[in-house]
Amino acid sequence: MALALPLLPAERLTRAASRPDAETPLLLVASDRGRQIIRAANQAALAQGLTPGLALADARAAVPDVAVAPFDPDGDAACLDWLARGATRWSPLVRPCPPHGLLIDITGCAHLFGGEASLVADAVTRLARLGFTVQPALAATPAAAMALARFGGVRVDDLPLAALSELESVQQALRRAGLRRVGEVARLPRSAIASRFGEALVAALDQLLQATPEPLNPLLPAAPVAAQRRFAQPVASHEAVRAGLQKLLLAVQVKLTALGQGGRRFALALYRADGHVAEVAVETAAPQRDVAVLLRLFDERIAALNDPLDPGFGYDLMRLAVPDTAPLAEAQLGLDGGALAETQLTALVDRLSARLGRGRLQRLARADSHIPEQASFLAALGEPAADWPRPDPGEPPARPIRLFDPPQPIEVLAEVPDGPPRRFRWRARVHDVTAHEGPERIAAQWWRRKDGAGLTRDYWRVEDGEGRRYWLFRHGLYERETAAPRWYIHGLFA
Structure with missing residues (x-):
């Protein structure tokens, strides 16, 4: 079902209390090369010959007593979206068809309203109560339905050439060939139409003739x-x-x-x-x-x-x-009550999210990245979460709890340039390394860099004489990536 709203711009303003009534000619104008041109008008103005495309000065010369308002296409689009959301009462598959139309897939919905005729009548009546003039039509494809609604008529063959193409050059070329209606164009060989006007015109013709399936992309996706x-x-x-x-x-x-x-x-x-x-x-x-x-x-x-x-x-x-x-399968509570506690925590999260809004509660989530500072991010609490890696029983964690962003530079003393650290200075304090483990080599993300550049990191877990544990890395491979690798501290273990 297509619902054409030919007077939507003017009727949208008429619905406002500060605008004139429907009996007063109303013109919506926009500036075009220094002139004020009529872009839309209400029924009273159209009845007096004040049509879109006419200059405002000429319109006032013909009909002095007119109301003028600025043409607002953004406001019209917002109004059309508002009407589209309201049209979901007839079907969940609704799409606004700019500039002034609605497309509704009523497949399997008409019987809920007593048939297609009753459904169309209900749509026209409700929109008329809102102050909008409606031209409805039914067809097998969205293009055919909207064309019938815009230009009237019962048969697609009787539609004017404007229903086939909005380009004036195409319409003029078709008229020069002696064609006046869509049906006359449809009787021509498709190869001749494609060679003269392109495949786009052939596709538009097939959609109008309901020969090509055309899925409707709804404003809101249908829920399962x-x-x-x-x-x-x-x-x-x-x-x-x-x-x-x-x-x-x-x-x-x-x-x-x-x-x-x-x-x-x-x-x-x-x-x-x-x-x-x-x-x-x-x-x-x-x-x-x-x-x-x-x-x-x-x-x-x-x-x-x-x-x-x-x-x-x-x-x-x-x-x-x-x-x-x-x-969601049926859950069996354990004797220890652990599942019950988890259910209560989930219920608390749901209530807080409902009261505070989605995204207000956040947690750390695991990201699919081998770069340590990119391996986690803040996500809304309640979103599906990937399991964090767990260390083997009896083994220390591979990653520290606290990371520095960015990593802090340190001075390191090593036996050989590419060997483990023996002593390092951080924040004006010297730490002697009594135990170390590594290296854990992490390559740079060369595929995300245009020049393929990036230095390799060699990470070491170290412990100083006071029992504190640190996460250090050497930035760059000695003599293969850089002549003077630099050292950084990236995190602290608990």
């Missing part, structure tokens, strides 16, 4: 698990919304259990009767499908919103989607 609830009368109380959310959670719990999955993210959309869509989402540290836990997380999240939910005239539709899922 979802549930929705409609209300005959809009609900506005917090208790009614919470009761509806609980029933939705029960519905998705049944679906997740059947799949052996749990949700990592639960997104609630509240569709208000005036077209506004309020969205609230919670995320969990581990896969979850327990209704009581999720309901408590939603309570925490709604209570922490900076912009509280405003039901207005009430919500007539609620939809709960689970876009992120993961395997």
Whole structure:
């Protein structure tokens, strides 16, 4: 289903209280080479012949009493996205079609509204209540549906050449050949069209004729698990919304259990009767499908919103989607209670994340890099984490707990230039090395450098006379990469 909104720029401004009513000619203008040119107009202005492309001076000469406002394509795009989110009430697969249209994949959705005709009528009625003129159309491909909605008609063959190409040069060349409609172009050999106008025109023609499948790239990806609830009368109380959310959670719990999955993210959309869509989402540290836990997380999240939910005239539709899922098997608690403690920690993380916001709680996560200072990073608490390497039983850790960023230079005395350190000076203090282990050689990331440059590091774990342990490295291989390798201290062991 395609919904063309030909008067969206003007009607968007008319909806604002400070703008004139729909009976006053309204012109939206933009500067073009020093002149003010009409880019959009409302129905009253179009009825008097004030069309886009006309100079503002000429329009005022013909109709002096007009209202003028600046043309705002960014505002129109934001309004179109807002309408697209509201259109997800009819189908989760919705895409805005700039500059003034919506594409909705209603496959398998029409029966929920009593058929395609009822669905189209509901869409037109709701958008009309918002003050927008709508031209709907149905077709097998998005291009055909939008062309029929924009130019009217029932058959694609009867559409004008503008539906095939927006380039005036292409349209003029087709008219010179005696062609006026898409159907006339379709009867020509494809090879002749491609040789004269290129493959792009042939592809556009096939899409209009519904001969080539054209997938719809939706504004929001479809969730693998979802549930929705409609209300005959809009609900506005917090208790009614919470009761509806609980029933939705029960519905998705049944679906997740059947799949052996749990949700990592639960997104609630509240569709208000005036077209506004309020969205609230919670995320969990581990896969979850327990209704009581999720309901408590939603309570925490709604209570922490900076912009509280405003039901207005009430919500007539609620939809709960689970876009992120993961395997979740039934867990057996151990006798020692360790699993219970881990579950309580996960629940605490979920509640804090719901109250403070995603990303506020952070932890160190392991990165896939052999460079020590790049082997970890700060990640949001609750994200899947890779296991940290564990030393062999009885062996000391291979990496220190504390790293210096950047590594600090030191002065080292060694028996030979490429041998282990015997003494080093750090922060004006001399340390005698009583034990050492190494070297651990770490090569530079030559593949990330344009010239392939980079020095090798030889790391040593050393212990001084007072029992303190340090992590030192020599930067550069002697006589192979540099004539004077430098030494650094990179970390301290506990």
